[in-house]
Amino acid sequence: MTAAAGELGGIPAPGAWRGAAWAVRRDLRLALRSKAELGVQLLFYVIVVTLIPLGVGPDPALLRALGPGVLWVAALLASLLALPRLFATDFADGTLEQMALSPHPLPGLISGKIAAHWLATGLPLVAASPLLGLQFGLGDDELVVLALGLLLGTPTLSLLGAVGAALTLGLRNGALLALLVLPLYVPVLIFGAGAVDAVRTGMGAAAELSLLGAGLLTALVGAPLAAAAAVRIAID
Amino acid sequence: MTAAAGELGGIPAPGAWRGAAWAVRRDLRLALRSKAELGVQLLFYVIVVTLIPLGVGPDPALLRALGPGVLWVAALLASLLALPRLFATDFADGTLEQMALSPHPLPGLISGKIAAHWLATGLPLVAASPLLGLQFGLGDDELVVLALGLLLGTPTLSLLGAVGAALTLGLRNGALLALLVLPLYVPVLIFGAGAVDAVRTGMGAAAELSLLGAGLLTALVGAPLAAAAAVRIAID
Amino acid sequence: MLESKQLAAQRGAATLFSGVDFKLAPGDALLVTGANGSGKTTLLRIAAGLSHAVRGTLSWRGAAVAPLDPELRAAVMYIGHAAALKDELTAEENLASLASLHNGVATSDAVRGALASWSLERQRALPSRALSMGQRRRIGLARLTLVPRPLWILDEPAAALDTAGVALLCDMLGAHLAQGGMAIIATHQDIGLSGPSVRGLTLS
């Protein structure tokens, strides 16, 4: 309930970690507050994954070929759908302004927000993916690589998406956000789905997974700085 | 710029048609104001349609089989993505309250909003679909049926989506909206994609198209009433 | 013409107020005051037909009215905290659009006249996003001159207005009452409205 500051009784020095911790705690509490929300996010993923076969037809061979692509595209769309909420309400109600004025560094606060966003929207998908993959007839190895790929890929999606969300602040244009973000998402999608395909064809997914890891690290360094810069521009 | 009222010099009686016309005019102007928006919505559709093949792989036979399904799923997602904007800003800034208090019947005003929403987000997709279908190697007949199906189906999506959007007003939960709306979207998707498949297999799509038409008419009667009821609940 | 009998409002488990009786005849104004959270906004929304009361009745021209009753809707103009302005539209477009929603006069001359009377000529073509707090409120109030309605329900109309704005508001209210209009106004500050037909109602 009370911040670390209060629990220690004194007022600690501001810092990037403290800022990030504040943001994670606050945003996770907000996400958990509407109890249904996390479950609903997951249900959306499940429904999209079952929806695409409906549009495509019931041929099992076709479905098996589609599996990895569909699971990845659905993860990507779930991430995309959750993006506008990342900064928009904080912008509208003045929280972002207060964050910029707080003694904590802004990139730290924003990293915290992104982390909370991934924990609330990305992690459940990663956890559910093996089960859903089973429905498409994927084998054990493929399921492991699918989950591993999503574990590396979905945080990257959240990080890249945060930059787009910050850039479109105040524009109320979900489609513009999607347009900015999707080109950045495409490589993640290609390597993620590619990794599963690679195991299936017996080639090993080391290459694709390394690339996903490299992408994650790069985004981890760059995205919070870029998003913070975009936020500063938006509130000026 | 000025309302019909002003142009005629007098103050006409309120009515459902007038209310609808007011809402169409206002919302279309808002949509056109951010000039990029219409284009962006379309671009989103184009990107999703080109994205799925990327995740699935370049096999041309597979792509041909996927075509109708992918084009329809993308249309459905584009519609879904645009839904939250339909009522949320009007709710937050007090416009919805004023609409409920205006002398025009609320279902009329809401029908107008839905119509404008479809004109701004659905119609461009319908217009672009034949071109995109070409990429998947669909034949002339199939392209015609694809466009015709979308022409009947996308307004149904907007109408059903409006009910979901009105029910989730103020909840700020995009995934919940998706959860409510997707089950209602599924039949449209099945018959829409089914129609194209039917032509491709040389069977004629009359049955599917009649069902899409029937769905549209039913939604046309029921959805504005349900959405108006939901809006009244939200502003109480 | 607007009359309430034993109105009560409840939020969650708390009863905000109960037994509220008032009666507004043509020319009357009701100034609703009370501490923060005492239920002024709630009462105004009930009177405008936006919310349900848990008990009591509201009647308009002698007939009991339910929320969103068409008769009441055709007679009332409610201006609350939210100004119903679209950020993307200009001040002029916003005003014209709202006026015509309420079936008011929305000719370009009338709209410009209304803007001018609230000293917003220079902001006419600005997108509303750029307006200051007080300027937004002025557009909301300018609607009152374009849409003739017997019953005005105004929630803190003076908030964010400068002194000139408050004086203008008071003049408008005076003229409205003199023409046989009615008004219910919730306010914390003195807006200078007085006279025999101005009654007070304090919620506690």
Added chain:
Amino acid sequence: MLESKQLAAQRGAATLFSGVDFKLAPGDALLVTGANGSGKTTLLRIAAGLSHAVRGTLSWRGAAVAPLDPELRAAVMYIGHAAALKDELTAEENLASLASLHNGVATSDAVRGALASWSLERQRALPSRALSMGQRRRIGLARLTLVPRPLWILDEPAAALDTAGVALLCDMLGAHLAQGGMAIIATHQDIGLSGPSVRGLTLS
């Protein structure tokens, strides 16, 4: 300690104000007044380090500061129109969260004390969505007691407050100034603050 030299602000093609000089020493307050749209909010945001000025300099403790300067950020508390409240969180959670964001005291006792001093004990566990306009503003102001900062910048702090709230605000401001604090306040209504160290600045 906060000093401005020849500040000017421009919006679109219009220059809102120029040549604004002020100087705040410990214990000083600056009351910014002016008509709607004269640039009060703009000036306050520049002083808080949120916006750029087109011309002129702002200096804090003798050193010129750019927007979002860390030194200035550590010293300022800005309360604008938006209260930074989350609808889903309770009044208490909101206040604790904002206080700890600004590295203030956020123990549960301190937070409850602050709520009580603004008479919000009963609203402690309500989601902020349910609060009235004035109650929201009170939570924003309660932050001032939890986060010790030498420089307060308040944009229309009295808007939506009832008379008791305005008196409380005035007391708090007096105490703050007496302790060597500084304040810049934009307001349309008289909030009762007076004294030799209270200066006025009218924008036109």
Added chain:
Amino acid sequence: MKARTRRLGWIAGGLVLLGVATALVLNAFQSNLVFFFTPSQVAANEAPHGRAFRIGGMVEAGSLTRDSDSLTVHFRVTDTARTIPVSYTGLLPDLFKEGKGVVAQGTLGPDGSFHATEVLAKHDANYMPPQAQAAIDKAKKGMTMPSLHERSSGQ
């Protein structure tokens, strides 16, 4: 009164639209909106060429043969009017029986025979103990199909 007539107008309009919708639905069920095609439809060239579809009907009595060297089976599917030969490689469901319903997915070969990739048994709406079944079979001997089955097979 005027408001009431206007309201009646809207209601009438709504009912008309719903009526048209019903007519469209009925029209749709006139045409074939199918989960599978019957042998008659296949024979009448209504089924797709060069693409997978489903075929449904009864396994013709006495038509089932197995290749000796592989898991491939051959049988004929009939709707009593027309018959289509089907070949399938793989395990058959337990309920697959001659004289019973079947749904097979696959493609139509140029020779007019159906190459199934999946075979599903379509069960009818009858449930009875084996003795009863035997009695019925005996009574109906000589008929193509027991009449009890007509309701589900006649579709």
Added chain:
Amino acid sequence: MNWFRFASPASFYPLAGRLAPWFGGGAAGFAAAGLYIGLIAAPTDATQGDAYRIIFVHVATAWMSMFIYLVMAFWCAVSLMFNARLAAMMAQALAPTGALFTALALVTGALWGKPTWGTYWAWDARMTSELILLFLYFGYMALRQAIDEPRRADRASAVLALVGAINVPIIYFSVKWWNTLHQEASVSLTSAPTMAAVMLTGMLLLALAAWFYSIAIALTRVRAIILERERHAGWVGEAALAVRGVR
């Protein structure tokens, strides 16, 4: 006797408390009899062998999944039209049971499909529309859950339930309208059942058991909902004291 008396939560609460055990007992009795007939007395089926015994669970749950939705939609309509709190609570109490039966019908159907049709799942009209029914139940519950003001939750979720009600006839008639994999009705009001009498008896007994179970559970759940929602009303305090034996 004035039946409208029971439209108030305060007087319905004790009535529900008295009725629930009877329905619970009835459910247990019918289930025991049905299971005895279904698992022991009923003969194996001529074509399906023992696999057909899933029918005893599948049919009861499938019927209930649709029937509960209709009842729920009915209460929703009542609550919207007459602004009746108790009706909304009944609808709220029914939803989880309906979702449970829908899930069971889907699972038992899928399990049955493997031995009979040769597949767990095919996208035929019956199965797809039943799956949509499950999503509708989820949507109804999620919407309720997301709105924390009970009156608003009542009315918003009622609108959703009514919109979704078109799905039920589609499920029911899907086997008639479309040529599907799923069999047609074995039991109907207009023609004799195409099922041996023992089997039919077992199936009907289990259907009755499911019915009684649903009523018992709904009554119990509605009592909990009444207590939660009326906790500020005076009578709830008295009821709580009575439970503790303080009186």
